Amino acid sequence: MPGAWHLRAEPVTLVAAGAVTPLGADLDAFWSGLVTGSDGISMIERFPVDDLRVGRGGEIKKLRPLPQGRRAGCRATQILLAAAEDLLARAVVSAAPERVAVVLGTALGGVEQLERALAPGGRARHAVGALYDSPAHALARRLGARGPVLTVGTACAAGATALGAGADLLRADAADAVIAGGYDSLCRFVMRGFDALRSLTRERVRPFDRRRSGLLLGEAAAVVLMTRDGATSGPTLGRLLGHATASDGSHIAAPDPNGRGLEFAVRAALHEAALTAADVDFVSAHGTGTPLNDRIEAEVLRRTLGRRASEIPVNSIKAGLGHTMGAAAALEAIMCLLASREGVVPPTLGLDDPDPACDLDHVIGSPRATRPRISLSTSLGFGGCNAALVLEAPAP
């Protein structure tokens, strides 16, 4: 780890959030689904999966139509714009257009458009839509945002990286409001890829469980409105105190066996927040349900949180949603702050028999009544991407 940080990063306010998930069409459905233990996993219906080993996932069955009959391009853009509509129903973006930034994380962008572009009759808009940054620009157009538009490609850690990049834009006064988050949609491309990797389980997803056998994919979008601390009056979701990323430099598709990158990110995020393990009240784990990820993540949490690791509630929300890739970390950050607001931490679905190799204080079976003030959220992705966020509940 490099030497002492020169700057203590200013906290950034997360004003409000919007989400579309397999649990429902808005943020309220997302939260109530998590707390009640709803299962958003189903057979995928939107495209053929008969030839795949696993044809289940967290598919969004119904999207609300966009206002005024607006049309979105690809599925990913549709989901993203729907989440943005949910956000806009809860908060007003009051900054000047050139001071509004859009920062979105994604693992796949609009890749489904590539399938269309290559099919007979593929059109120019399909070709351009296949560029991974197309959905972010579509959202910027929808918002009338003329500030920076960033697409973050740190795979399944991208939602966290995007929140961090958005915070940095605010801290540097490059924007007055940032719409940040992540999205990804299910399509043949990604289902076939993970199917080929044999990462998908035929059973239920069981993060940190002795019987865990793999992940299932999901589709979702989650966005938050971020402003500089103190720039917003009224209730807020909370604050982002610190963020960090790190590369494993180890393997293209598997996490570093020692979790070096994740450990670096966790320590750096806590350092930026000027906090220590003693301050952490809750951990939202990446918790994919794959044998390797969960063991490595648990080891990193034990190393970084020390003796407190066994006292801090930990959950993973991927069993009920599927791994929503670029959206996952943004959803998990939102979940942390909703847990603080509501005074309850959702359980880890599918976790019945904790693996001794993943020994942590897992939230099992039912929600736990607790009101975390400081939450840590961890994420990993292909290419050796790691990210960590430190979030704080709003002052009572």
Next chain:
Amino acid sequence: MSVSIAATGTRLEAVAVLTGWGHGIGALPADAGKAAAGRAVIPLGRPTLEGERFRRATRECLLGVAAVDALLRESNISRDAVKGSATALVYVTGGAYGASNRAFVVAESVGRASAVHFPYTAPSAMAGEVAIEFGLTGPYGILIGGAAATIDALWQATRLLAGGRCERALVLAVETFEECVDLYARGRWLVRRPLVEAAACALLVPGALHARYDAPRAPSALESLVRVRAGETLACAPLIALALARDGGGPASIAITGEWRGRRAGIQWQ
């Protein structure tokens, strides 16, 4: 309205450029349009790198490795000097993932999609290969977009340095076009001609220059010069501009801009 902010204390230590025209900016023609002589793409061959690991890697991954390797060799910087968590890597591409994505879609359509190739469809695979090859385990960023995204990446690198989150930062960009030339032809309003494949890398270190990140309306002189001399290199263009500025030995102040999808970003060191 212009957005401007100040970050402090960075210096451009080195920059390396590989393009379809050849190695370094000395290989750039005076006029890329004329030199292309009607060719849609000026390709950059697959680097021949030793090691079993590289056998499966895609051309775009290898180009990223080759660009960093060129930067270190040309600047007499040892690999050990950048290895570890004190070096940040910020990678940018507009569409270099297109080739692997297309290959996977085509393979999938005939039932031949494989576990070997799928991980390489992720843009993060390119940065990942570089991180593995050079042992980079520090702060990590990946941005998707054209030249404006590279300006964003340079700004992120200055932020990482100014905040003490790293001791040096590599900003790497790779663009390939050949495998998707027909698709780019359909998006002609987005990309100009000739399409010139490129890989470029800049090394930033702490220094005395103040970096300003802004949103200028007009292209900088360097942006225009790169367009004329190099052609369309998307995310690589700002790094080529940095190389041209260093080669010119001009004033200490460097101002570069980059445009993508109607948004122009700029960064100025002074």
